Amino acid sequence: MTLSLIAEQMLNGVQLGVMLFLMSAGLTLVFGIMNFINLTHGSLYMIGAFAGAATQAATGSFLLAILVAPLAAAVAGLALESALLRRFYGRDHLDQVLVTFGSILALNEATRMVFGLTPLRMNLPPALSGHVDIFGIPYPAFRLAILITGLIVAGLLYLVIMRTRIGMWVRAGASNRPIASAMGVNVPLVFAALFGAGAALAGLAGVMAGPILSVQVGMGEPILILALVVTVIGGVGSIRGALVAALLVGVVDTLGRVLLTPALGSMAIFVMMAAILAFRPKGLFPAHG
Amino acid sequence: MAEPATNLSRLREHVPTLLILAALAATPMIALGIGDPFIVKVATRVVVFAIAATALNFVVGYGGLVSLCHAGFFGIGGYVVGILAWHDFNAEPLWFLPGTSDLAIALPAAILVSAIIAAVVGAISLRTSGPYFLMITLAFNQMFYYGAIALQKYGGDDGLQITSTITLGPLDVSNRYRFFYLALVVLALTLLLVGRFVDSRFGMVLRAASKNETRVIAVGVDPWLYRLAAFVISAVLTAVAGALLAAGQQFISPVDMGWDRSGDLVVMAVLGGVGVVWGPAIGAAAFVVLELVLSSWTTHWQFVFGLLIVLIVVSLRGGLADLGRTIFSRNSGEATHG
Incomplete structure (x- = not known):
């Protein structure tokens, strides 16, 4: 176990963390505002990846794929929200789980019907297929590109949520919906926009993962569960918590898989989650009082 | 006159349970009659999942706690039986203990292991x-799922085949019919046990806490311990179901404890009806049969199945049990559990 390998895995961990943040941002804010656990968030990630892979296969352009994927996920997300999920905001969590569980099964199978059983491969654009030297460590250029893109998007998102008026509405809605509503925030409108944006981010994460993992049905659920862990550790409804927890989970998961066996390493984050929750049941940065 | 009337209505409460058990008990005769042993295999699967769904309903329906880790307990039960049988077959001690293919030892072992794990998981989750x-x-x-994959010695990803002959004490239960009746007895005990718990003071606290936790605390009862007890009991019964599945199909794999299987169990409970003890058993039967029929029609059965689940949540809120009661009972307004 050399130092350079550890450093490389740290970078991979941060890269996973950044992607997890893109996934968790929508999940945690949607939950914070509507008290709704959107398990279909993983399906939106998958839809983004498939839309991206199909776009690249059709046009050969990776850039176009990156642009189409979030759009497709946002459209799918908004359609799902307005046609079905919207009716379940007032219902109990059992119904919410069931309706999203059924939707996941149907969406997965629909994707399988359209794209078949074999996983799709996304090719790297030539400019990003080489390696870059970071302090003497050769690191895949594409991973670095993901890392930087993810950091930029995460940074922008953080600024929008924490520093702008729209972000203030979102935060107000997430921490206390009735009061925010009473203070004149159009919560349904803010929420619809947020849901679409969250879906777009999930789609973006999906297409960026495309060249690293293979694009296949069922790819959304493992990442969904990691995003749920991030959401729980960070404190539901807190964007700051999501950022910290995403990086933490990304690094621990990646290092765990390298230092232990892959399967044992995969358990590491759940043990970490259990340990954190044992001391802070509401997560690191709870948004609701 | 009040006393016999209560007795009568209490007796009537048990009619659906007895009907379910009788119908299941008759399936091997039907299988023999039409010479299709496959029916017994399906019926065993129904019984095993009926046990798990009934157990899950204890926390979901009565405790108001939607647990999505019950497939994990199901798998833990299965792996305890599988691993003990593996050590028995390979004549290799497990640390200092010998392996066994005897369910009279393996089932209590599964109960013990799952109870300990459930106590830890429950204490944190609750x-x-x-x-x-x-x-x-x-x-x-x-976490359990990855834990099972990490068991490289016992097959890892590929799952664990049970190669030894499963017995119950001196009785060989590797016979398909005999095994079915063993599972059926366990289902009957599970229904009886959960029914007793639900009607006890323990069950009352559990139900009250799921309706209004603040009031229960105000009365001076801390619901946490009741919930933990319910969670552990439910997990243990689910592990027994998993142990039976592993022993019956002579195989257990991480797939049996995937997160989607946890979702399936919740679907079974809700499909049958979470308001009554016997509801989930009906749900499990409907689920297993539906899965079989749909998958024989099309490879894309999960699409139909997913839509069906959505449809059920949108329209059939009390589950099949409620539907049945509305049709058959004249005074369905008196349905006891909410």
Whole structure:
């Protein structure tokens, strides 16, 4: 176990963390505002990846794929929200789980019907297929590109949520919906926009993962569960918590898989989650009082 | 006159349970009659999942705790039986204990292991409630799943084949019919046990806490311990179901404890009806048969199945049990459990 390998895995961990943040941002804010656990968030990630892979296969352009994927996920997300999920905001969590569980099964199978059983491969654009030297460590250029893109998007998102008026509405809605509503925030409108944006981010994460993992049905659920862990550790409804927890989970998961066996390493984050929750049941940065 | 009337209505409460058990008990005769042993295999699967769904309903329907880690407990039960049988077959001690293919030892072992794990998981998860509980249990399920994959010695990803002959004490239960009746007895005991718990003071606290936790605390009862007890009991019964599945099909794999299987169990409970003890058993039967029929029609059966689940949540809120009661009972307004 050399130092350079550890450093490389740290970078991979941060890269996973950044992607997890893109996934968790929508999940945690949607939950914070509507008290709704959107398990279909993983399906939106998958839809983004498939839309991206199909776009690249059709046009050969990776850039176009990156642009189409979030759009497709946002459209799918908004359609799902307005046609079905919207009716379940007032219902109990059992119904919410069931309706999203059924939707996941149907969406997965629909994707399988359209794209078949074999996983799709996304090719790297030539400019990003080489390696870059970071302090003497050769690191895949594409991973670095993901890392930087993810950091930029995460940074922008953080600024929008924490520093702008729209972000203030979102935060107000997430921490206390009735009061925010009473203070004149159009919560349904803010929420619809947020849901679409969250879906777009999930789609973006999906297409960026495309060249690293293979694009296949069922790819959304493992990442969904990691995003749920991030959401729980960070404190539901807190964007700051999501950022910290995403990086933490990304690094621990990646290092765990390298230092232990892959399967044992995969358990590491759940043990970490259990340990954190044992001391802070509401997560690191709870948004609701 | 009040006394016999209560007795009568109490007797009537048990009619659906007895009908379910009788119908199941008759399936091997039907299988023999038409010479299709496959029916017994399906019926065994129904019984096993009926046990798990009934157990899950104890926390979901009565405790108001939507657990998504019950497939994990199901798998733990299965792996305890599988691993003990593996050590028996390979004549290799497990640390200092010899392996065994005897369910009279393996089932109590599965109960013990799952109870300990459930106590730890429950103690942590129950510090939270509602949606948090749901997300945490889902994460724990994934942890168990990876834990099973990490068992490289016992097949890892590929699962664990049971090659020795499964017995119950001196009785050989590897016979398909005999095994079915063993599972059926366990289902009957499970229904009896959960029914007793639900009607006891313990069950009353559990139900009250799911309706209004603040009031229960105000009365001076801390629901946490009751919930933990319910969670452990439910997990243990689910592990027994998993142990039976592994012993019956002579195989257990991580797939049996995936997060989607946890979702399936919740679907079974709700499909049958979470308001009554016998509801989930009906749900499990409907689920297993539906899965079989749909998958024989099309390879894309999950699409139909997913839509069906959505449809059920949108329209059939009391589950099949409620539908049945509305049709058959004249005074369905008196349905006891909410």
